[in-house]
Amino acid sequence: MEGLTLSDAEQKYYADLFSYCDIDSTKKVAANGRVLELFRAAQLPHDVVLQIMELCGATRLGYFGRSQFYIALKLVAVAQSGFPLRVESINTVKDLPLPRFVASKNEQESRHAASYSSDSENQGSYSGVIPPPPGRGQVKKGSISHDTVQPRTSADQQEPASPVVSPQQSPPTSPHTWRKHGRHPSGGNNERPLAGPGPFWSPFGEAQSVPSAGDAVWSGHSPPPPQENWVSFADTPPTSALLTMHPASVQDQTTVRTVASATTANEIRRQSSSYDDPWKITDEQRQYYVNQFKTIQPDLNGFIPGSAAKEFFTKSKLPILELSHIWELSDFDKDGALTLDEFCAAFHLVVARKNGYDLPEKLPESLMPKLIDLEDSAVLSLERPDPLQLCARDSKRFSESIPNHNCCEGSGVQFGPKFRISLFLIAGVGDQPGEVGYSGSPAEAPPSKSPSMPSLNQTWPELNQSSEVSKLLFSFININFVKQWETFSERSSSSQTLTQFDSNIAPADPDTAIVHPVPIRMTPSKIHMQEMELKRAGSDHTNPTSPLLVKTSDLTEENKINSSVKFASGNTVADGYSSSDSFTSDPEQIGNNVTRQRSHSGTSPDNTAPPPPPPRPQPSHSRSSSLDMNRTFPVTTGQQQAGVVAHPPAVPPRPQPSQAPGPVVHRPVDADGLMTHTSTSPQQIPEQPNFADFSQFEVFAASNVNEEQDDETEKHPEVLTVEKASDSAGSLRVAKTESKIEEKTAAGAPANVSKGTTPLAPPPKPVRRRLKSEDELRPEVDEHTQKTGVLAAVLASQPSIPRSVGKDKKAIQASIRRNKETNTVLARLNSELQQQLKVIWMFLRREFPWKFNWNNFDHSLTYKPIAVNCEHTHF
Amino acid sequence: MAVCVAVIAKENYPLYIRSVPTENELKFHYMVHTSLDVVDEKISAMGKALVDQRELYLGLLYPTEDYKVTFPNQLCSYGYVTNSRVKFVMVVDSSNTALRDNEIRSMFRKLHNSYTDVMCNPFYNPGDRIQSRWAAALLGLPPSLCSSALLKGTVLR
Secondary structure, eight states, rough: OOOOOOOHHHHHHHHHHHHHTTTTTTEEETTTTTHHHHHTTOOOHHHHHHHHHHHHHHHHHSSSSSHHHHHHHHHHHHHHOOOOOTTTTTHHSSSSOOOOOOOOOHHHHHHHHHHHHHHHHHHHHTTSOOOOSSHHHHHHHHHHOOOOOOOOGGGOOOOOOOOOOOOOOOOOOOOOHHHTTTOOOSHHHHTSSSSSSOOOOOOOOHTHHHOOOOOOOOOTTOOOOOOOOOOOOOOOSSSOOOHHHHHOOOHHHHHHHHHHHHHHHHHHHHHOSSOTTTOOOOOHHHHHHHHHHHHHOSOOOEEEEHHHHHHHTTTTTOOHHHHHHHHHHHHHTTTSOOOHHHHHHHHHHHHHHTTTOOOOOSSSSGGGGGGGGGGHHHHHHOOOOOOOHHHHHHHHHHHHOOOTTTHHHHHHHHHHHHHHHHHHHHHHHSSSSSTTTOOOOOOSSGGGGGGHHHHHHHHHHHHHHHHHHHHHHHHHHHHHOOOOOOHHHHHHHHHHHHIIIIIIIHOOOOSOOOOTHHHHHHHHHHHHHHHHHHHHHHHHHOOOOOOHHHHHHHHHHHTTHHHHHHHHHHHHOOOOHHHHHHHHHOOOTTHHHHHHHHHHTTTOSSSSSOOOOOOOTTTHHHHHHHHHHHHHHHHHHHHHOOOOOOOOOOOOOOOOGTTTTTHHHHHHHEEEHHHHHOOOSOOOOOOHHHHHHHHHHHHHHHHHHHHGGGGGGGSSSHHHOOOOOOOOSSHHHHHHHHHHHEEEEEHHHHHHHHHHHTTTTTOOOHHHOOOOOOOHHHHHHHHHHHHHHHHHHHHSSSOOSSSSSSOOOHHHHHHHHHHHHHHHHHHHHHHHHHHHHHHHHOOOOOOOOGSOOOOSSSSHHOOOHHHHHHHOOOO | OEEEEEOOOOOOOOEEESSSSOOOOOOOHHHHHHHHHHHHHHHHHHHTTTTTOOSSSEEOOOOOOOOOOOOOOEEEEEEEEEEEEEEEEEEEOSSOEEEOHHHHHHHHHHHHHHHHHHHHHHHHTSSSSSOHHHHHHTTOOOGGGHHHHHHHHHHHH
């Protein structure tokens, strides 16, 4: 995705303009308020203005976030300089002057013009029949103002200085989606088979823009064939999308430009294939679907029986086979009836199919019940660094959807672990509730406005605790079981997930249907945590041994882009979309900590990137996860083309085992570095007595591990590590065998797990029984965090191991003994955790098979020749 | 491990039949067809018993020993009949593992559930052949994996 490079002058100027336009301080500027006037004051043709608004993404969003606004301004400058209006040109064109805005001579005229253009904008946005949608429309309405354009002459403008590296905020992709065009007015309703007013779907010519996006998502897609529309569009020429949109105002020249920019936008969409889910139901569409639902079933909480739905959908004249496929997709709970959400999904799919799109193989996430309207808010919540704002926004959003719960619980329900993981990450970075690991952007939302504030804050200490625990756990596993990287990270991140389950989900909300969203969100987030860890490993790769080096590099990096960090954070507050993109363009620039959050959020499941396959439950499948990594990586790295800051080298899927402890060593330093450098947030570093001990311990372990690099290819490197450590010290046969046994049981066939259970391990129950519900899982998880906490305490109480071990034999033996004990405990813990992980994943895969993208699944791993596979499948 | 799954209508025509090694389909069809006789036998025998307490699972129908080079495995077919007399026949390769009855039973139960889901689709006319796209839903899997993981899905639980 393109990034936006702004010079200082531009940045300042744009910020001024934004604050001018953002009269409500909502960080969202309605597209037809002052912005339009401002853009008219740029003295550009009306269609160019509209084009700009489209390119920057505001038309799609319905408002200008900060990034959209900046991009729009940049585009205005581009247009005023006479360059072709494209998204790339905002960065390729150097030394661009600031956009010029001249005061309109006649206030009345401008008022009229503004109203005219907003009228036309409205026409472009929705058909006249459909009332403005509730969600975004509110924002729009709230900030509509027809004030006169404040004079902004170019007198106070400065020549732009040489471009400074600033956070790449990528422009949101140009909104050439079929949803947008779905809002078109259309003349021909005569063939519309449905009763009541309807939205008007895109002419098929515009459908051409979508498959590129769709291809990124559903690989099976073929370009939609030219096809008659359900709603007749006989009079719309299929050649140019924009022609249909503004038939009167399009000139030849701009048409060419528009087409070019449209293709550009498509390319960008293909590259990013991010948040802009073509299956997402817009508010207008949803409104219409709801109306249609009401015609069949007046009670919005009711069901549409299958017979009625059949009657209704056969009016679409789609073949029965396709309709049945749509039904299968949309009847989420397979009860033969459609709820409102299911109906919306079905209708949406029908309409999409009518417009020539291939049906997806599985229900797109954005169409899943309960998630339909919350996708973008989920993204926003991830991006927003500020808990207060986050809460305020959430409470606003969730007050619509979940009226009975306070918003934190609501968000917990709806966002699931994804949301919480982000919080968790933030907590892990900052180790402190109020800090959030970001500089800049003080809380702007009034806390009283959000009822969830107390509860959210309440969860933070827990988060910290759990992060603490998981850190320790992380390091322990790291020290003792220096496994291959993939499995290692998988396990460690899973342990984080487990703790999360413990501290948050369980108390979140007893009586809502948590069950669906929770595992749904877990899948991608887990993978992204892996990915994130990989990234960290990548940065560690450059300076693997020296934490100090890491720190200083972080430091300089942070200093270098100090101002831009602020800018970026302000931006993310303004608009989650932009930062999800800015992540992809330069994940490294704000240092590792922020990168972690962004890497997590940027490839959130709302992206159209294929959801990564679930990690193997069997630990022997280390190859699979490395493949998974390979798959997830091109997605992100492909988007990082415009990174200004040097990008870390792609991490090899199997780093040396010595790198494995890298992140652990790195982590405390990371936190410290962030704390010292986030100047605006209050700092109290919580006391972490265990932690210091650990880092020493880790260093020691790491040195041990470094000797072990050549053993990487061995099947059980962790055992070998233990062995070597013990051998070098003298005598530790017992520990070695013990841990070996433990490890083998842990890593062996699942059937063996029950045999290998230790006193600590959960009782060997058949997997099925344990999988019945999450509630059954929770106590165990709970137990585990406690165990790990205990363990941490035990280990921390040990004196740190001196580095000069060769001198004193007794000391060596003592430390060996301690290590041995630790090893045993950790081996047990490891096997336990592995088993739990496996159980959870099996549960998830069994219960939520639709969440796992089977298309991208590694078939070589899941499906083996039958004869071979027989033993493995039954356990 | 199931290698072939068939859903047979009340009138003994196939609603859905799918085998994993596609090159040997005919053999499986033959086997399923042969098993139907056994199914009918068992049903008629069971019909004298209490109708409402009837066990849907029919058990082992038709063990075969096949020493052909192409598929040198022992195949067994198991049967299941719904209350509406729709029959499920599953051919299982039992050369490597002796599947326990319970496992087969649970596979059938899952198959039955999937079948019920398919029947819940208002766009499906009972008695029609279950289309291949649907077939995935029959086993709770997306169509793309229909050929490979379809039957594995039944085994995996």
